[in-house]
Amino acid sequence: MDLPRVGECSRRTLVRAVVAIVVLALCAPAAYAALDPGGVDLGPGTVEESAETRTYVSVQGFHFAGYGRPKKPARLAAADPDAETAWVFDGDLAGEWFYEVDPLENGNLFVTTTYPDGTIALEYDPEEGVVDRHDVPGLIDTHSTVKVDEDRLLVANMRATEDGVSNDRLFVRNTTTGDVEWEWLFRDHYPNGTDGGFDEDWTHVNDVEFVGDGERYVLASPRNFDQVIVIDRRTDDIVMRLGEDDDYGTLREQHNPDYLEREDGTPVMLVADSENNRVVEYERDCGDADPRLGAGTPPADCEWTLVWSVDGFTWPRDADRLPGGNTLVTDTLNHRVVELTPEGEVVWEFYAAWGPYDAERGAPGSDGPAMADHGTTGQFTVSGGADGSPASRYHVADAISDAGAKTPVTAEVDRVATTYAHVEPWIRPVWMGSWAFLSLVVGLLVGLGWAGAETVTRRDRIAAGVRSRLGRGG
Numbered sequence: 001m002d003l004p005r006v007g008e009c010s011r012r013t014l015v016r017a018v019v020a021i022v023v024l025a026l027c028a029p030a031a032y033a034a035l036d037p038g039g040v041d042l043g044p045g046t047v048e049e050s051a052e053t054r055t056y057v058s059v060q061g062f063h064f065a066g067y068g069r070p071k072k073p074a075r076l077a078a079a080d081p082d083a084e085t086a087w088v089f090d091g092d093l094a095g096e097w098f099y100e101v102d103p104l105e106n107g108n109l110f111v112t113t114t115y116p117d118g119t120i121a122l123e124y125d126p127e128e129g130v131v132d133r134h135d136v137p138g139l140i141d142t143h144s145t146v147k148v149d150e151d152r153l154l155v156a157n158m159r160a161t162e163d164g165v166s167n168d169r170l171f172v173r174n175t176t177t178g179d180v181e182w183e184w185l186f187r188d189h190y191p192n193g194t195d196g197g198f199d200e201d202w203t204h205v206n207d208v209e210f211v212g213d214g215e216r217y218v219l220a221s222p223r224n225f226d227q228v229i230v231i232d233r234r235t236d237d238i239v240m241r242l243g244e245d246d247d248y249g250t251l252r253e254q255h256n257p258d259y260l261e262r263e264d265g266t267p268v269m270l271v272a273d274s275e276n277n278r279v280v281e282y283e284r285d286c287g288d289a290d291p292r293l294g295a296g297t298p299p300a301d302c303e304w305t306l307v308w309s310v311d312g313f314t315w316p317r318d319a320d321r322l323p324g325g326n327t328l329v330t331d332t333l334n335h336r337v338v339e340l341t342p343e344g345e346v347v348w349e350f351y352a353a354w355g356p357y358d359a360e361r362g363a364p365g366s367d368g369p370a371m372a373d374h375g376t377t378g379q380f381t382v383s384g385g386a387d388g389s390p391a392s393r394y395h396v397a398d399a400i401s402d403a404g405a406k407t408p409v410t411a412e413v414d415r416v417a418t419t420y421a422h423v424e425p426w427i428r429p430v431w432m433g434s435w436a437f438l439s440l441v442v443g444l445l446v447g448l449g450w451a452g453a454e455t456v457t458r459r460d461r462i463a464a465g466v467r468s469r470l471g472r473g474g
Helices: 006-033 396-404 411-425 434-457 457-472
Strands: 042-047 057-060 075-079 085-089 097-103 108-117 118-125 128-135 144-149 151-155 169-174 179-187 206-211 217-222 227-232 236-241 255-261 267-273 278-284 302-313 315-319 327-331 336-340 346-352 356-361 378-381
Touching: 006 434, 042 085, 057 097, 057 346, 075 097, 097 144, 097 356, 108 144, 118 144, 144 206, 151 206, 151 217, 169 356, 217 255, 236 267, 267 302, 267 315, 267 327, 278 315, 278 434, 315 356, 327 356, 336 356, 396 411, 396 434, 434 457
Parallel strands: 255 315, 302 378
Antiparallel strands: 042 346, 057 075, 057 356, 075 085, 097 108, 108 118, 118 128, 144 151, 151 169, 169 179, 206 217, 217 227, 227 236, 255 267, 267 278, 278 302, 315 327, 327 336, 336 346
């Protein structure tokens, strides 16, 4: 048998030692993070101005294949005026995900929560707990339900594809009789090829509510169609439409729009423009025609003008105008809720891990002014916030975006950065930073590559060993 020369053995040993050191160095930041976790949970960040009332936050949490992550819990939380945690409701047997939360006139909260095979719409009293609940099996991943009165719910029903045909719809259901009193199917009002055609999650309609006086007009947010619509229940026609499918310059997979009006009645939409990482306010302009709700001016005769925006968030999913003119924003993948001045400065910040979905403050119908009436228009970038908050850190996605800046492929690189920023947090441990996670992944890949190379170079010896063991076993 030919034996390897001493120099060859030394080189192999040196290479192995170097690779081992590289793997250990790459995994070290993750190991340190495990020993000294720096993740956020619930509590105050920057508080320059105390809020006037409590703020209620629904936290989606993260589940995979129906199993919850203890460190990424779904829950409902209340923050007091100084952003200290007032109470937490973890759902008990209510559900596994929390989505929309709405304050009711009686001081309770109406909450949409889901489990793998259905939806629960519940009324929660912070003192007494769950005082009323409506279970609706078969409604999958519902994000939005509205308590119309004691006997009726308004529901946004997504993921309702059956035999290849989408039944995504809006409907009013009588909870006493179980009857559906009104139904609006998206497939009856949109080309069936919209967003590539029917699939398991065609519309992802994530919000529904009544707007204007009474129950005539319904606002809806079909996220995957990149638009916000208003429907007239008398005719079932779409009477207002902001955005259109794949028009990413206007909206890109938005969440939780709010319908506002200027002092003269001009319609205004305040929207969490999620995939564009910003919140936006648009004003309806119909030229010489009347833009107001109920005037009957067709959507095709009108345009929407961007009058105000604040960017710099990471997948925001809710924006509410407060009475004084500030805006409450749910900055989902920065795991916080912030109150902003019209110029985008953070004056109140509440950490809300993991993955906050909706935030509410104040009584029902307490929306503040449109920005044009407030006297502040333009485009701003969010500023301020605590130094240690996730939003203040330089993430891998930031580096990807910076690497492509001022190059011919800036737009393409930005899309990669956005995708990375939205996917990485769902698979990264909550206690591990963005760079530590990347370092760990690279370390594991190098380690696997090393193991594969060792297997190939030692394949004859490994095979001989296996044959020898099999021979002894026989």
